[in-house]
Amino acid sequence: MKHLFLLILLVITGLDITSFAQNFDADNPLHQILQKHPEFFKRINNSPDSFRVQIVYTQINRNKKNKASFREFNYRLNNQEYFYPASTVKMPIAFLALEKINELGIPGLTMNSIMITDSASDAQDFVYNQPNAMDGAPTIANYIKQIFLVSDNDAFNRLYEFLGPDYIQQKLGAKGYPDAIIRHRLQVNKTLDQQLKTNPVKFYDTSGNLIYEQPAQVSKGQFAATPFELGKGYMKAGKLMDSPFSFLNKNRIYLQDLHHILQSVIFPESTKKKSRFRLTEEDYAFVKKYMQIYPGESDSPSYDTSYYYDTYCKFLLQGSERKTIFPQVKIYNKVGDAYGFLLDIAYIVDEINQIEFMLSAVISCNTDGIFNDDKYEYDSLGFPFMRDLGIAVYNHELKRKGKLPIIK
Numbered sequence: 001m002k003h004l005f006l007l008i009l010l011v012i013t014g015l016d017i018t019s020f021a022q023n024f025d026a027d028n029p030l031h032q033i034l035q036k037h038p039e040f041f042k043r044i045n046n047s048p049d050s051f052r053v054q055i056v057y058t059q060i061n062r063n064k065k066n067k068a069s070f071r072e073f074n075y076r077l078n079n080q081e082y083f084y085p086a087s088t089v090k091m092p093i094a095f096l097a098l099e100k101i102n103e104l105g106i107p108g109l110t111m112n113s114i115m116i117t118d119s120a121s122d123a124q125d126f127v128y129n130q131p132n133a134m135d136g137a138p139t140i141a142n143y144i145k146q147i148f149l150v151s152d153n154d155a156f157n158r159l160y161e162f163l164g165p166d167y168i169q170q171k172l173g174a175k176g177y178p179d180a181i182i183r184h185r186l187q188v189n190k191t192l193d194q195q196l197k198t199n200p201v202k203f204y205d206t207s208g209n210l211i212y213e214q215p216a217q218v219s220k221g222q223f224a225a226t227p228f229e230l231g232k233g234y235m236k237a238g239k240l241m242d243s244p245f246s247f248l249n250k251n252r253i254y255l256q257d258l259h260h261i262l263q264s265v266i267f268p269e270s271t272k273k274k275s276r277f278r279l280t281e282e283d284y285a286f287v288k289k290y291m292q293i294y295p296g297e298s299d300s301p302s303y304d305t306s307y308y309y310d311t312y313c314k315f316l317l318q319g320s321e322r323k324t325i326f327p328q329v330k331i332y333n334k335v336g337d338a339y340g341f342l343l344d345i346a347y348i349v350d351e352i353n354q355i356e357f358m359l360s361a362v363i364s365c366n367t368d369g370i371f372n373d374d375k376y377e378y379d380s381l382g383f384p385f386m387r388d389l390g391i392a393v394y395n396h397e398l399k400r401k402g403k404l405p406i407i408k
Contacts, residue, residue: 030057030075033392040388043381044363048076051363051381052083052341056259057393058358062406068270070263077256079179082228083362085253086336088343089182090156092253092261094144094287095277096171097159101140102278108211111141111286113203117158120216123194127158134300141286142301148290149298150308151335157185161198162214166221175275177261180253183223192249196221226252231369245339245371258334258345259360266332266347266358291332315344316359317394319387320379326394328352340366342382348394354406355397361389 025031034041044051055075062068101111114137117127130138132146143159146152160168165183172180184195196219203212229244264271265279265287279287290298295308311318313335317326333346342363349356365382368375376382 028073028075029059029396030055030073030393033389033396034075037388037392040392041385044385050367051365052081053363053385054078054081054083054255054361055389056256056358056360058259058263059397059400060356060358066406068267070267070270074256079254082226082230082247082252083255083343083364084247084339084341085251085258086338086341086343087151087153087156087186088258088334088336088345089186089251089253090147090151090159090336091258091334091345092172092177092180093156093159093163093168093182094147095261095265095279096163096168097140097144098283098287099171099278100163100167102280102283104212106212108205109203111144111283112139113205113211115139115143115158115162116202116204117161118200118202120200121194121197123190124197124199124216125157126199127154130301132301132303134302144287145290145298146301148287148334149293149295149301149313150303151313153185153187157188160185162201164198164217165196165219165223166217169221169223175261175264175277176272177253177257179224180257181223181226182251182253183219183221183249184251223249224252226250231366231371233369234371235373240370247339255343255345255360255362258343259358262332262334262345262347262360263358288332291334292330315342315383315386315390316346316361317348317387317390319383321387325387325391326350329394337378337382339371340364340376340378342378342386344386346390348390349406350394351406353398355394356406357393357397359390359393361386 034045044053054077056077057073059071060068098111101109119126127138129136130142133142143155146155168182198217200216201214202210205211226247226249228247231245233243234241234245264276268276294310295303295312296305296310309322310324311321314331314333315335317329317331329348329350331346331348333344336343342365345360347358363382363385365377367377
């Protein structure tokens with residue numbers, strides 16, 4: 001009877017039967033949700049491969065002692081299908097920056113120490129102040145705030161230089177993410193060699209005393225190539241090049257790795273010790289706060305809320321809606337968008353309705369197959385998909401049985 005109903009649904013909604021058979025799993029709630037709402041997902045369901053959609057959804061249940069357990073589901077998860085991770089790579093870099101501070105163990109060196117980024121060549125930038133910080137001082141803490149509040153690229157670049165690509169590769173590999181590759185800064189025009197050379201960095205206390213000095217470094221790591229070519233053309237110097245766009249030597253990290261990295265920080269006690277980041281209780285509270293709050297709730301750094309509206313970096317549940325659709329819901333997340341790829345990695349909690357779940361998704365919004373032309377369907381395709389997916393899973397959670405109350 002169930003399968004007869006599904007066949008009738010296919011006929012009514014006009015879904016492609018071949019695509020449906022390849023992608024539908026009646027026991028997977030993600031598949032059920034996508035098929036149940038053709039008014040939102042018909043276009044995706046008809047051609048999921050063309051949009052390169054991948055989704056990870058984790059149901060969270062708690063026992064009488066409030067201990068969380070997890071059931072993970074996925075849709076079209078495929079590590080061989082490349083997507084550009086864009087700004088989502090900033091999340092593990094923020095966590096690793098705090099871990100490195102803790103590992104150094106230098107008296108007086110904290111996330112709030114003044115961080116001066118110098119240069120060792122003309123190709124490198126130097127940073128002596130941070131204009132939107134209350135005291136103008138650049139710090140690890142302020143860079144992390146900017147990463148989660150508004151997804152600031154320069155803040156990421158400074159932390160990338162503090163860590164260096166070899167440290168990043170070694171640490172993520174040891175935590176169980178051996179295929180993760182973060183080997184370049186964001187939104188800067190540099191050669192591969194320049195990307196692998198990091199700036200000298202110095203840390204000072206508020207009295208101007210030098211606490212720690214790190215010289216310029218040159219990566220000696222061995223990074224796997226990313227020999228992926230996508231689309232049918234790309235723009236270069238104002239001209240259309242009639243060949244696929246190469247992502248060779250770009251960053252790469254799998255969707256489930258990003259999902260699990262966030263899970264390891266939200267639920268460290270439920271994560272194997274080797275996969276956790278070495279963070280203090282203060283660190284955990286700090287990153288959770290700035291993953292969740294809106295730009296307008298931050299005093300330092302401060303932002304113009306007419307541009308950095310409340311839901312600026314909340315794609316799931318919100319899309320591009322400026323008004324908060326679910327004011328009672330807290331979203332701890334990191335988004336990304338570049339080269340037509342739109343992503344969100346999120347932990348979503350509604351304590352009033354006793355709902356909590358994790359949801360991560362990526363979609364390609366480049367239907368014409370041309371890269372670097374700034375003509376991507378974020379507004380017409382990507383943001384509505386993220387909003388509708390978040391709402392559909394949220395509504396599914398409202399009806400899900402057997403959950404015990406969340407005790408915070």
